[in-house]
Amino acid sequence: MSTIKERLYEELSLKAHLAQEGITFDPAIFRHLAVGSVYQEQVHCLFEYDTDTHVNLELPPTFILPNGLLTLFNYTRKSTNRLEHDGKQFFIVRRDGTSIPVDFVRRPRYYSKKTSDGTEMRTVAVYNTDGVVFVAYSNECSLKATGKDCLFCNINATKDTYGEAQGVKWKYPSQIGETIAAAYAEGAKHLTISGGFVPERREVDYYLDVAESIKEHTGLKDFNGTACIGAPRDLSVIEKYKEVGYRTLAINIEVWNEHFFRAYCPGKEELCGGQKHWIKALEHAVEVFGRGRVRSNMVGGLEAKQSTLEGIDYLTSRGIIAISPSWFPNPGSALEGHRSPEPEWHIDVAKKTAAIYRKVGFTWDQIYDANAAPLTLVHDIYRIEEGRLPVFDKAKVAEKQTPREVGLAS
Amino acid sequence: MITNVEQQPASSAYWPGFGKFQDPEPLFRLRGQSNADHKPASLEAQTRQQAYADRQTLLAELALKIDLVVQGIALDLGVLRQFPIGTKYLEQIHLLFDMDREHHGDVDLPAAFYLPHGLFTVFRWDPDSRYRLRAEDGQPVLYRGEQRVAAIEFYQRPALLDNKTSDGESFAHIAQFGPEGNVGIFYSNECDLKQTGDDCRYCNINSTAAAYREQNIFLKTPRQVGEVFAAAHTRGRAGHINVTGGFIPERREVDYYLDVADEIKNRSGVKEIHGTAVIGAPLDLRIIDKYREAGYTTIALNLEIWDRDIFKAICPGKQKRCGGWDHWVKALEYAVSVFGRGKVRSNLVAGIEPKESVLRGVEELAAKGVICFAGAWCPNPGSALEGHRTPEAAWHYDLTLKAAAIFAQHGYTTLELYDALGASSPFHDAFRINAGENVADQLPQWTYPNR
Numbered sequence: 001m002s003t004i005k006e007r008l009y010e011e012l013s014l015k016a017h018l019a020q021e022g023i024t025f026d027p028a029i030f031r032h033l034a035v036g037s038v039y040q041e042q043v044h045c046l047f048e049y050d051t052d053t054h055v056n057l058e059l060p061p062t063f064i065l066p067n068g069l070l071t072l073f074n075y076t077r078k079s080t081n082r083l084e085h086d087g088k089q090f091f092i093v094r095r096d097g098t099s100i101p102v103d104f105v106r107r108p109r110y111y112s113k114k115t116s117d118g119t120e121m122r123t124v125a126v127y128n129t130d131g132v133v134f135v136a137y138s139n140e141c142s143l144k145a146t147g148k149d150c151l152f153c154n155i156n157a158t159k160d161t162y163g164e165a166q167g168v169k170w171k172y173p174s175q176i177g178e179t180i181a182a183a184y185a186e187g188a189k190h191l192t193i194s195g196g197f198v199p200e201r202r203e204v205d206y207y208l209d210v211a212e213s214i215k216e217h218t219g220l221k222d223f224n225g226t227a228c229i230g231a232p233r234d235l236s237v238i239e240k241y242k243e244v245g246y247r248t249l250a251i252n253i254e255v256w257n258e259h260f261f262r263a264y265c266p267g268k269e270e271l272c273g274g275q276k277h278w279i280k281a282l283e284h285a286v287e288v289f290g291r292g293r294v295r296s297n298m299v300g301g302l303e304a305k306q307s308t309l310e311g312i313d314y315l316t317s318r319g320i321i322a323i324s325p326s327w328f329p330n331p332g333s334a335l336e337g338h339r340s341p342e343p344e345w346h347i348d349v350a351k352k353t354a355a356i357y358r359k360v361g362f363t364w365d366q367i368y369d370a371n372a373a374p375l376t377l378v379h380d381i382y383r384i385e386e387g388r389l390p391v392f393d394k395a396k397v398a399e400k401q402t403p404r405e406v407g408l409a410s
Numbered sequence: 411m412i413t414n415v416e417q418q419p420a421s422s423a424y425w426p427g428f429g430k431f432q433d434p435e436p437l438f439r440l441r442g443q444s445n446a447d448h449k450p451a452s453l454e455a456q457t458r459q460q461a462y463a464d465r466q467t468l469l470a471e472l473a474l475k476i477d478l479v480v481q482g483i484a485l486d487l488g489v490l491r492q493f494p495i496g497t498k499y500l501e502q503i504h505l506l507f508d509m510d511r512e513h514h515g516d517v518d519l520p521a522a523f524y525l526p527h528g529l530f531t532v533f534r535w536d537p538d539s540r541y542r543l544r545a546e547d548g549q550p551v552l553y554r555g556e557q558r559v560a561a562i563e564f565y566q567r568p569a570l571l572d573n574k575t576s577d578g579e580s581f582a583h584i585a586q587f588g589p590e591g592n593v594g595i596f597y598s599n600e601c602d603l604k605q606t607g608d609d610c611r612y613c614n615i616n617s618t619a620a621a622y623r624e625q626n627i628f629l630k631t632p633r634q635v636g637e638v639f640a641a642a643h644t645r646g647r648a649g650h651i652n653v654t655g656g657f658i659p660e661r662r663e664v665d666y667y668l669d670v671a672d673e674i675k676n677r678s679g680v681k682e683i684h685g686t687a688v689i690g691a692p693l694d695l696r697i698i699d700k701y702r703e704a705g706y707t708t709i710a711l712n713l714e715i716w717d718r719d720i721f722k723a724i725c726p727g728k729q730k731r732c733g734g735w736d737h738w739v740k741a742l743e744y745a746v747s748v749f750g751r752g753k754v755r756s757n758l759v760a761g762i763e764p765k766e767s768v769l770r771g772v773e774e775l776a777a778k779g780v781i782c783f784a785g786a787w788c789p790n791p792g793s794a795l796e797g798h799r800t801p802e803a804a805w806h807y808d809l810t811l812k813a814a815a816i817f818a819q820h821g822y823t824t825l826e827l828y829d830a831l832g833a834s835s836p837f838h839d840a841f842r843i844n845a846g847e848n849v850a851d852q853l854p855q856w857t858y859p860n861r
Contacts, residue, residue, distance in 0.1 A: 257723045259721075260720065263719035305797065337765065337801045337802050338761065339800065342799060348797075
């Protein structure tokens with residue numbers, strides 16, 4: 001009989017497969033699920049993670065596997081995984097006929113609220129589960145104007161597809177402050193502010209105004225926020241983010257190999273002093289924010305595994321939470337039609353990343369606070385290893401009970 | 411006579427730059443028009459309509475061919491054993507690469523097969539593929555899930571492979587014999603770039619050599635190559651020769667290629683070698699003249715990646731030892747000045763960089779006189795990119811059609827495409843289908859002319 005951990009690692013593998021392979025369905029199936037009222041819907045504030053776009057079809061952003069792991073809902077028309085409903089419950093039926101019961105995340109209450117100027121709060125801050133909210137202040141990136149967008153990115157294409165349909169616009173600091181206050185009142189406890197490049201790199205002034213607004217509306221001095229920024233040429237700017245109250249800072253390097261960086265992120269190369277300056281900015285950020293309080297993402301699957309792991313090892317040893325979430329080749333990006341590596345590749349990277357973190361002593365709280373979505377495989381490995389899932393509590397109760405108490409003799 | 415058929419005109423935008431196959435006139439008017447308009451199409455229109463339908467059939471088979479390479483084919487050993495692979499049908503011989511999803515030890519897998527409409531397809535094994543090989547009445551058939559896709563015909567094992575050189579080595583360890591009449595020589599199954607950790611990141615030459623050591627593949631001597639070529643030439647199966655291999659220590663490849671050329675000429679009596687020397691860009695470009703002087707009619711310098719920066723990351727050895735990307739392009743230009751327009755080939759590994767970048771490379775090189783293919787990247791076992799995946803088949807299909815259109819726009823011919831690469835790649839198929847080289851709904855096997 002397998003242990004809970006073994007079952008969860010099997011579920012982790014399943015999660016990686018389902019996220020990469022995607023899910024198909026008959027749209028009529030969603031008559032059984034009140035997406036957008038009872039259950040949470042996707043709001044495309046920044047990216048589209050589905051393989052196929054779905055304007056005017058509300059889809060859930062995630063689903064819950066039997067032992068509690070949350071998985072990205074990736075609509076892929078040609079997928080061999082099919083979402084079905086038997087009149088009572090939803091199942092994902094895999095190619096080999098395996099049937100997996102799944103559930104969905106309830107819609108947060110603030111999704112049905114509006115800011116004082118009438119803006120739908122769901123378009124201001126997306127709920128990324130587990131108490132984490134994500135604000136994309138802008139759903140466009142000025143790099144597009146010069147043809148220097150990152151090759152894997154679909155911010156601008158997402159805006160073209162969903163911007164008008166979902167009413168997603170530029171956010172003002174007051175809208176963000178009000179929305180965060182509503183989300184925190186409901187139990188949220190971490191936020192990230194991000195977005196595309198702002199013309200003339202005027203992001204710092206904006207981030208400071210947003211922080212002031214959040215503090216004003218929530219009454220919190222430390223609102224557990226991550227400011228996600230491009231590396232500033234003048235590194236002293238980084239101190240301003242700390243002074244205004246952000247707990248953590250994210251500067252996403254995207255790829256470790258410097259030649260790839262130049263090729264895949266031509267705008268970041270040109271506007272941010274190149275990959276070496278990017279690393280300097282991260283190291284400086286650690287001096288300002290502290291060890292385990294700075295994060296950097298690499299797009300998992302763009303470069304060779306060895307290169308990604310070298311980057312994670314290097315940055316982690318300098319106190320940076322470097323992470324490589326799975327790449328989903330987005331519709332509308334220059335790499336549309338490419339495929340991410342095999343699920344096993346991503347699991348291996350995640351396991352090795354978690355091992356590197358443990359070596360330097362990063363805690364769950366540090367990882368949680370630094371990331372924009374607690375959905376990565378690395379988060380799950382920490383959950384499994386530290387017993388951070390409800391399934392562990394259920395098992396403890398069951399262990400204490402006699403066979404009669406769990407109903408075997410009834 | 412067929413009547414009242416709703417006929418939708420098809421799109422003509424499929425083949426930009428190709429004028430030969432315009433949309434045919436509909437055979438019958440659209441439903442809803444007056445009876446007076448219902449009149450049978452002319453014989454000419456019917457012929458065009460049929461030609462269009464044949465072309466669509468072949469393009470669908472091309473899409474299938476590409477999908478079978480991208481997805482691979484699963485199989486059960488019990489089914490495989492029903493086919494005499496390695497005797498009647500050609501088995502995979504790993505002279506350079508393993509293109510299967512995993513190395514497969516001593517299990518003989520088929521090398522290639524024909525699809526129903528004549529497209530020659532390499533067999534790529536992937537145990538997780540939805541495509542599966544089945545046997546029906548002793549014949550190989552491909553299924554996708556439970557859907558029967560196609561009856562196939564394995565490529566028969568060329569009898570030449572049973573021969574031995576004068577020093578007792580099997581031809582099978584030296585050359586491959588393609589159905590077009592190409593002799594494929596892989597002089598070395600090792601690459602010296604491994605010594606410095608500078609192998610191309612997608613390449614598994616060295617891993618293949620280690621995995622299939624029992625196949626006794628080794629460095630081939632010029633004499634062995636000459637004997638193999640002469641034997642094939644005598645049997646009319648040496649329309650073209652392609653000589654390639656990994657990097658040789660100290661870049662001593664030029665001496666080897668010249669010795670091979672001498673052996674070929676001495677043993678077969680040919681004066682010119684209708685063949686391709688595949689080399690790394692030499693730092694001294696004048697070396698390229700030597701290949702032409704030795705008798706090779708075409709030359710190949712595979713750039714692999716069009717984007718300069720991705721080239722540096724993916725091909726660190728070529729960057730360090732061959733003067734970098736710019737020098738490589740200069741070498742291609744110089745080679746055109748020596749060998750002539752359409753006599754120089756390059757290849758890009760399609761699927762690592764964006765499609766737009768690949769097509770820019772194909773177009774710019776075509777304009778310079780270089781035929782640049784863009785073969786689908788198969789993330790090979792043992793390469794640094796093992797576990798990655800090539801783009802969707804639709805991505806490769808679109809790229810194939812566009813690259814073939816570029817070749818046509820620049821006036822290249824089918825013979826030049828085959829002289830550049832002695833194999834029926836999807837680019838050759840697309841080019842030929844569009845050029846009307848099909849016979850009804852069949853694309854006949856192309857073969858080299860007697861020369």
